[in-house]
Amino acid sequence: MTTTLITGANKGLGYETARRLVAAGHTVYVGSRNADRGRRAAEQLGPGARAVQLDVTDDASVAAAVKTIEADGGLDVLINNAGIEARGPHNEVVGAADVTADLMREVFETNVFGTVRVTHAFLTLLQRSAAPIVVNVSSGLASLAHAADPAHPAAAYPGVAYPASKTAVNMITVQYAKAFPDMRINAVEPGFTRTDLNRNTGTQTVEEGAEIIVRMAQVGPDDPTGGYYDAEGPLPW
Ligand code: NAP
Numbered sequence: 174m175t176t177t178l179i180t181g182a183n184k185g186l187g188y189e190t191a192r193r194l195v196a197a198g199h200t201v202y203v204g205s206r207n208a209d210r211g212r213r214a215a216e217q218l219g220p221g222a223r224a225v226q227l228d229v230t231d232d233a234s235v236a237a238a239v240k241t242i243e244a245d246g247g248l249d250v251l252i253n254n255a256g257i258e259a260r261g262p263h264n265e266v267v268g269a270a271d272v273t274a275d276l277m278r279e280v281f282e283t284n285v286f287g288t289v290r291v292t293h294a295f296l297t298l299l300q301r302s303a304a305p306i307v308v309n310v311s312s313g314l315a316s317l318a319h320a321a322d323p324a325h326p327a328a329a330y331p332g333v334a335y336p337a338s339k340t341a342v343n344m345i346t347v348q349y350a351k352a353f354p355d356m357r358i359n360a361v362e363p364g365f366t367r368t369d370l371n372r373n374t375g376t377q378t379v380e381e382g383a384e385i386i387v388r389m390a391q392v393g394p395d396d397p398t399g400g401y402y403d404a405e406g407p408l409p410w
Pocket of ligand 1: 180181182183184185186187205206207210227228229230253254255256257283287310311312313362363364365366367368369370371375
């Protein structure tokens, strides 16, 4: 029996990933910073899903989630999915002229420090698993190669904080993968998906977006680690 925790699983890509992994037979902890939203999501997902209150920016919340999951038997798969995008007062992407240290800090607190906080807290449980897996939900906007290539569509995105946070997630993925060779630890780019993150302007469905997250949550011990993938295959850093 595989036990999986997904952060930010009360809606969007995290919820869809939970739905698919429950269907695949995983016991899925639906991480949600709001306990009611998490409980409702877990109820909708049915048997196989369990709600756990988890705010990735809050040490006490993460520590309590570790205790709960440890008491229930441990963890095999961690999906660091919770994420936020930086928007200005008029819902605009905040570009280089307007980005501030405070905005960077806010975005990094969830996307970067949250990923490290949760991964660090669950390391002991993951190391007890026979086949531990970590999936870090990154973004296509994390790719320095694409951002620096004027011919690539990602180069047109003017935001600073969000892509920088996801580039940091990629580096974290590489360094953790080297440090823990017995774990499969990969970063994934779901693609531009219709969720609240982008005010539902994305072009893919959540079913399409969750595809690579679900796949990387089910890799075998001999599959690659320390990589960065979308549904089509490896991406350039
Ligand atoms: P979403 O629908 O807005 O879902 C984001 C989830 O993260 C929500 O459950 C949200 O909870 C949760 N969250 C935010 N801050 C949190 C915190 N401090 N602690 C715990 N949970 C928190 O967005 P999504 O598109 O599904 O995003 C999921 C992941 O995919 C993110 O990492 C995002 O960067 C990445 N991604 C998305 C796209 C896309 O096109 N949608 C593309 C590339 C990558 P609340 O409901 O409480 O706010």
